[in-house]
Amino acid sequence: MATNTPNEVNPVEPGGTAESEAGPSRRELLVKGGKVVAGIGVAALLGNLGNWALSYAADKEPIKIGILHSLSGTMAISEVSLRDTVMMAVEEINAKGGVMGRMIKPVIVDPASNWDLFAEKAKQLLLQDKVSVTFGCWTSVSRKSVLPVFEKNNGLLFYPVQYEGEECSRNVFYTGAAPNQQAVPAVDYLMSKEGGGFTKFYLLGTDYVYPRTTNKILRAMLLAKKVPADKIMEEYTPFHHQDYQTICGKLKKFAAGGGAAVISTINGDSNVPFYKEFANQGLRAEDAPIMAFSVAEDELRGMDTSALVGHLAAWNYYQSVDTPQNKQFVANFKAYCKKNNLPDGDKRVTDDPIEAAYFGVYIWKQAVEKAASADVDKVRKAVYGSKFLAPGGEIMMDAANHHTYRPVLIGEILADGQFKVVSRSPGLVKPEPWSEFTNPEKGCDWVGHQGTYQK
Amino acid sequence: MSDGTTDTNRSGGLGFAVVGAILLVVMPLLNLLPPEDSWFHLSDFSLNRFGKFLAFAILALGLDLIWGYTGILSLGQGVFFGLGAYCMGMHMMLTIGKESVYGSDMPDFMVWNQVKELPFFWKPFYSFPAAVIGALLVPMAFALVFGFFAFRSRIKGVYFAIITQALALAAWLVFNRNDTNLGGTNGLTDFKQVLGYRLSEPGTQRALYVITVLCLGASYLLCQWIIRSRAGRVLVAVRDSEKRVVFSGYTPANYKLFVFVVSAGLAGLAGLLYAPQVGIITPAQIGVLPSLEMVIWVAVGGRGSLAGAVIGAVSVNYGRSVLTNYFPELWPFMLGGLFVLVVLLFPDGMVGMIRKGKDLLTRRKAGEEKPIVPNQKVVVPEGKR
Amino acid sequence: MVISLGRTLVALGIVGLLLLFEPSRAIAADGPVSAPPTASVEQALTQVASEDESIRQAAIRLLIEQGDAGLLPRLEAIRANASRSIRQAIKPLMDLLKNRAKLASPDSDVRRSAATDLGSSGNPSAIAWLDAAKVNESNKWVRYTIEESAALLRLASGDPSLKVAAAEKLGELRSGNAVPALKALVEAGAVAEATEQQKVLAKTADAAIDRIETWGDWANAIETIFRGISLSSILLIMSLGLAIVFGLMGVINMAHGELMMVGAYATFVTQQCFTAWFPPDVFDWYFPVALPVAFLAAAGSGFLLETTVIRFLYGRPLETMLATWGVSLVLMQAARVYFGDLTAVVAPGPLRGGAQVLVGVYLPYNRIFIIALSIVCVLGIYFALFKSNLGLRVRAVTQNRNMSACLGIPTRKVDSYTFAFGSGLAGIAGWALTMVGNVDPGLGQNYIVDAFMVVVTGGVGKLAGTIVASLGIGGLNKLIEPGLGAVYGKVLILVMVILFLQWRPSGLFAMKGRDAD
């Protein structure tokens, strides 16, 4: 899927002072710098042999897993958190004796927010490091870039971010939401009496695959629900767009007379300028709420939330979800970040992709144990239909379509960057990679069929 | 000619043959012959990756021609690279056929974009020769038009650099648009075959590698021929004193246009070879930052030296590939730092350093003639001061 | 020299800010008096939770007529224990009461938003409340909204004569919010079986729509112009420092965007210091304080950049560009490592929201502020260049470096200070940009290519060129965007710039004369 969201590491947070925050990271940098000086020569000489040497330094026969998240470049801000999460899960599992008595040994690579480097690093993980499973990717394009590599070499990828659907790969497990688990229920909610009974929809997104596909589904859905076509507007802005004056002007005109809601799939750093402009042009959350699919706690951390309060988001998990295991999870995550001197330490927050990345590791672990093997084909079968008590409540892997049953939660943004849940699906929602509105004839099934099939 | 090619004349032929033999014969054999666990075995992955670097080296040659020799800084080479890669990519998209996710004859992204009919500009790319010719001619034609307007009005120096940068930004924005039917941010991917050969087969990749090496060799010889011709000296002359070139009866704009178009063609060729080897081409490869990075390759290797361009492209990309494994957060520091360092201290890059080292060793013997340093500023550049 | 100029700018900035800090706009309005609940009210309060729909409706009607916000806590209690259908039934009642109470709020924004809500509630009882509130209302725009809401409610009421009057009123108010309702009336009047009354009403509504839409076009035009000016001022403020350095040294500083980022982070850090060390009621002051901090941080970085890198590359503008780009990579990554997150600063109170100047025309304060700041910067630079000693030297070196050196002007120092000053301006730009966007490592990249274009189009050495070019590029951009969208707008502008350079290859105000090239 999607977002260019914030969340790496490290900012100065409210309450702390700038200096005291900058200190450790600077020292950290110096230490790293030292390592570089020492390491560069060796690394440059050994090149790929380095990996080989490292892997033999470990204990007897660990299971190797790959972590394929951008640690530098524009996406680092989002993806570093997922690496941390996976590492935390790995540490937890290893502390309890590993998988079938074997330690998990993560191989971390950095595709540097560069899509073709994603393909290269995926090849490296599969062909050279021969990992059993890979946890990674954030943007749709990075997933699409590695997909052929995984399919060609029969690898296994756990993809933890909500996405646009219309994909059904034998080599990927999708632990984030399919469109029918996020976008569709969110709009359903807005149309309901409880949600405000909105009748006009402005679909606004960053111009790439996730917003385009999501909006295609939403448009089909709205038309099916008898919303006239002239009450639906669709607009896309380029990545990193900053100037939302014109769009907010259009929006104001569209919203006049009431009953209008904005469905935002705006990505990453465009959000703050958009919300600010929206508020400054005199638009209110009461008249025209913005329902966002790419704004989560991690993005709101350290952001000026004043312009966002009262607007909505749809996810499958929030840090504020009130379950005992979630309290434990949040506390563990903060403790992990603090212990490992990760930037921001215990000020870190959890959100939907973090939870999805986390339980993905456990789903894989359970499957390996069930299959008594780390072999991709065996693990795949063992994943089908497996359940896990995730922080946000029990989730279940679909019996055939490689996606995940999850609950749908609509949240309202609060001033502290957390969400108040205003609506919750009655139970777990079955994932549908092919939307009933745009591809009613298609289904995804790797048990009874060979992937995508005609119903 | 003086730009270091005088010594290439003497020892260059041999060096070219040796390097060519290693790249063309030894590397594929190392991939093919030794058993997989041998120390000498070169994995499919490494060979394929190296092929990608060599494709970049072709682009670097073109950039060296325009920047190193002629002194025109083009910050828009990524655009030409992208045009070439997209032409090839479009062909490969069309050959996927029913194997795609949607099982449609149309490329996947058009299906989800609800494009019902293949846009007209896609149609020629059903043909492989058309795609190859397009990958070369489209960038060249684009460079011809853009360059014609730029050079005709005597836009130069910093001005030219800035408008080519703006061009890269504009191209990036346009390619990112979904309604241009070029695949948007996701670009073109999931290629299956080229000319009926499966891209997933190591043999196909090996063949692509060999073709890349051959293209690189041919490009190298082409560039060498250009710079050794009188026209090549005019290019250097343009860099040294454009005013004098005008007053010697040449029209510098035509020469600049020529070299700009050639460099665009080489960038297109690089893109053409890149797409099938990497298996994806996205707008991320053609924007402002990648275009600037291409300049780094040449700067690091040594501008004004063809060998330098090749060495720079390969070593910077190899460095990135390896170092991002170990020091991901430090890579941008290194890249930036390297660039500042090279510009400040080693304006002739790695080749310049090697040459200087060699000179130190041979000075006693050779004596008389001063080493020729291509980038030493002799004439204060026009435009400023 | 630079410092004294910095001081001037700081002073000007602070003055500008003070002008924005308006005295608080509290007014004393009499709220609805909370009388002790009468027996009927008490009865209604129990009936409101009745499962019987008709009883419940009657109770709700009564409570609305009473309009007593004092009952809210009790209703809340009832709602907490009620079933879902009852909860949903009570909610509109509570919203109405809440909004009625809010009509008496001291905060004009709250009053206004309450009036808007009442207008869209569709409940005729609110008409009387609104009419009552209007009498005491001193704020022009709140009164406007009250009138608009009342008219909207009347338009939805049953009385035909009221409806005609309301339609007329809404036309008079140029209320964009009324258009959908008015259009519905026009449609109702157009059908064959429409009554005479409906036809009259349709005619009135049609006339009202006409007025509203004509005005809407005007408002749109005004806002478009404002947006153009606003974007131009952002470009201008970014380009000024760049242009000065370009004029003097022939160098485009590719790290200029990252120096802006330094300014933005300086602002962010200042904000963090304020939240940490100062009481919350002086929090808003972090922003003016951040101005000199941002200026000095960026100027310092610029000075460092000049002394360690750029001075060794004189006479090689292209190499300088590349080296500064290397520096920009390093700075960006440094920010990513130190600050990481996508962060943003909290706008100080006076810069939040917008001023409504005309019906349908909102001018956000942050944008007005940036426009004002760009004017201040231009004036500041004008004085620095033309009225100060350093300025004289800068101009001398810009025109003829060798001659200046012969006359004993320390050209090296002039370069150094000018570069630092240009960088400081970048810091100010970064400071100002925190008001419209994020503070993140990519901040500098967002508009920077546009800023380069401005400088190139404007030409070397003339402030006026930069001003005209940024107005041109910014204005055109906003003019084209509504029609073509942001992307093709940018592409079109690039084409226009290239064509423009055909006509003037070295920019709008190129230096003429023998030394020109």
Added chain:
Amino acid sequence: MAEPSSFQNSIIYLDGVTVDYDGFKALNHLTFMVDYKELRVVIGPNGAGKTTLLDVICGKTKPAAGRVVFGQDKELTGKHADEIVKLGIGRKFQAPSIYGNLTVWENLDLSLKRSSKGVFPTLFGKSTAEERARIEENLETIGLKDYAHTRAGSLSHGQKQWLEIGMVILQDPSLLLVDEPVAGMTDKETEQTGQLLQSLAEKHAIIVIEHDMEFVRQIARIVTVLHEGTVICEGTVEKVQADARVREIYLGRQKVAH
């Protein structure tokens, strides 16, 4: 042709040319002509418009008013510099303008007059024996025979000046514009340069701009004095030196003792 018959003999003819730099009139309604095979020296104080005069002739600067005629009937006004060069006007700049990264030989080779200097003829062109002989001969003339394969950037200042003159000669122009050729030269070099120019004047028309009065006396036949963009005096060296206005300008404005 509407020109009076006396202009029929001039190789270059400027008619009422005005050049305006932001209000400053570098040339003010200047009328000026030079005959075929004439060696003309133009002198004048700083800012008199001497270099601008050359700029206008070779198309580097566009006049605001007036016109420039080359030969009998070739209108130069509005033409680009490269077109004007092809018509047969060569120029040596004040600061030596050569290709520092090429050898002396290559410098000359590029300057040699050829039938076409378009991209493709140049790309495929090979030097003929005759062309090489001309370059050899030229090297002899400018005294750089021993430096043929030296990088031009490492020549001495005087050698660079000569190289540039050599390059201009190889273009075989009918009119040579020479801007301060002896600036920075030693006395001996100056004298040699003078001889060189005089010998060239047998085949070409030459306009020399010079400050050094000694040198002017050595080479000049007719001297034109420019002041504030107009001709104030024209004639032999003696006549010019005797002219009261010239003395006033030089002595009154700046103490040039030459």
